[in-house]
Amino acid sequence: MNKQTFALVVIRISLGLIFAIHGGAKFAGGIGGTAAFFESISIPSFLAYIVATIELVGGVLLIFGVLTKIISALFVFIMLGAIFTVKGPLGFLDGYELEFALIAMSVTTFIASDWKTVFAFVPTTKQITEVSS
Structure with missing residues (x-):
């Protein structure tokens, strides 16, 4: 596995x-x-x-690389909802910095996955090459 x-x-x-x-x-x-x-x-x-x-x-599915594109997109929507309904007025610091970071991670995961693969605990070299092209 490369870096x-x-x-x-x-x-x-x-x-x-x-x-x-x-x-x-x-x-709980x-x-x-x-x-x-x-x-x-x-x-x-x-x-x-x-x-x-x-x-x-979704978190459990993402850990195992199942439906990563769909789950990461859902996470973006949830975090945008949190920002626009609760965290936005608090500002970035002590407000929505965590949600912002989770959106960035979700977008990265979305971009790095593909629609054809339902399960990929570790992305294949081909998937990584396609993303970086």
Whole structure:
């Protein structure tokens, strides 16, 4: 495995871990609290279940390289939602810097994956070459 491939795998697995842990925490702490928070900022409470599920299941799938393009795109939308509904007014520092970094990681993962591959724990050399061309 070359350095570029290794770097992409580290980014993808780290991103998956972060989202899986955050999604799991939403369920472990009682999803009702997250649903109530969503309601308090005028977001339908049922979306808390959808977001937490995408974070947990999507994070695990991303760790194993399953559906990486779809999952990373969903993560971008979730983070944009967090920025525009909650974190934006706080500014970059102590606000949305984490969401910004997660968007960058998600976009990197999106670009590095392809639509043809459903599962790729480690991207093939061909995939890496196609991305860098």
